[in-house]
Each structure stands twice: as C-alpha cells, then as structure tokens.
Amino acid sequence: MRSWLLCVLALAVVVYCSAQHSNRYDNFNADSIIQNERILLAYYKCVMDKGPCTKDGKNFKRVLPETLTTACSRCSPKQKLVVRKLLLGIRVKSEPRFLELLDKYDPQRVNREGLYSFLVTGV
Template sequence: MKSLIFTIAVLFTLVLGEISENEKYTEKYDSLDIDAIIGNKRLMAAYVRCVLEKGKCTPEGKLLKAHITDALQTGCSKCTIAQKGAMRKVIHHLIKENPGAWEALLDKYDPEKVYVEKYHHQLNSVLEE
C-alpha cells in the first residue's frame, strides 16, 4: 500500500514529459502547485480517475500515467529534486487523507506488493512527517 502511494506521488508530482533513456523527466512541470492539487478534492479525484483509467485525462495526466511503471521500477531515478519533494507531499496526502484512492492505485499498480516491499523505508519516512 505504501509503495503505491510512493508511485502515485511520483506520478502526480512529476507530470512527466517525454524522456529518453538516461535522462531526467522534464522539468517543465516542476513549478506545478502541488498544494493546490492536493487541496482540491475534485482535481485530485480527477487525477486518480485518470491514472486508474476510469476517467478522462489531461495531457499532463496522460504523461503521468504513461510513466508510472518506469518510476516504480527505477525508484524515481529520473526524477528531479523538485519532483521528489512534490512526490513526498502527494504520498503523505494519499496515505493520510485518501486511503481509498491509495488502495485502488495499489491494486492496479502493485497488486503483488512488490513495490511496497521495495520502498518500505522511504514510505515510512514520509509517514513520519
């Protein structure tokens, strides 16, 4: 469960652009107001529905969804510092404020709990904040 939050947070905060191997995700969205997104239940729900393939996606949401698996598999190695910080905010929000969405995301992207185990330490540090 916690690793999925990590993943979703990565995805929501990255709003990734196109990348090639060995590059970072685009910095184009690094200034995205994550607090405004997580503070708006309707907007946050729209991103969750997009990532779960249960609703329409904005162009940013489509890119986010396209890179979830890569971000999980690589530990967000292509993330910028700003993206990693935003990711922590989103993870914390999902765990504390929207556990149902977190569970749905986990069921979709980590049903065998591979990433929960892999990112256990990082997720616990986010929860301690």
C-alpha cells in the first residue's frame, strides 16, 4: 500500500512538472523580443550556438528542433502564437538568418512545407 502511494505521488509530481513546463511560455511577450533588435539577435545567437544563452534561450534551444520539424504540433494555441511571432519576426528582420536557423534545426527539410504552412496559417 505504501509503495502504491509513493508511485501515485511520484506520478502526480511528474504530471504537475510537465504541465508547468508546457504552460511556461504561454504568456511570453514575443512582441517585445521582436521589437528589440538587440534582444532578438541575442536569442538568435543563442539558438545558433554563436553566443551565450539566457535560461529562456536554453529552453528555446532545447525544444526548437522538435518545434521546427513538427511545425509546433505539440504546442498549445498560445505557444503556437509565440513561436509563430518569433519565427516571423526573425524572418522579417533577416531572411538569411531565418533560413540559416531552419537549415540548422531541420537540415533534411523534413517538414519545411508544413512549417511554412504553419507560419502562414498558424495551424
């Protein structure tokens, strides 16, 4: 009985932590990043291994490969909005940097068409 209770408690902690992580960037202000060239460039350098990373930068860098190759399929609607704004912001500011980012994290262009569709439609 005691080991069963410990298993249930451990499962509850895992579910709570994953829920916290999945909602972590729901209220992230992508517009403030896009409007500030210096901050946008710092995030870009982080995810491209060309500069230091903040805690948020490290987290973005960790999820970026899956996000790009699946067109944010596991993202919540709010997260999709944030990802879409950031990617479009990078693309508007510098198409070459945007393409370099895609080539780094999706070199085989596995889902390039799906990613472009996501950027256009948000779905």
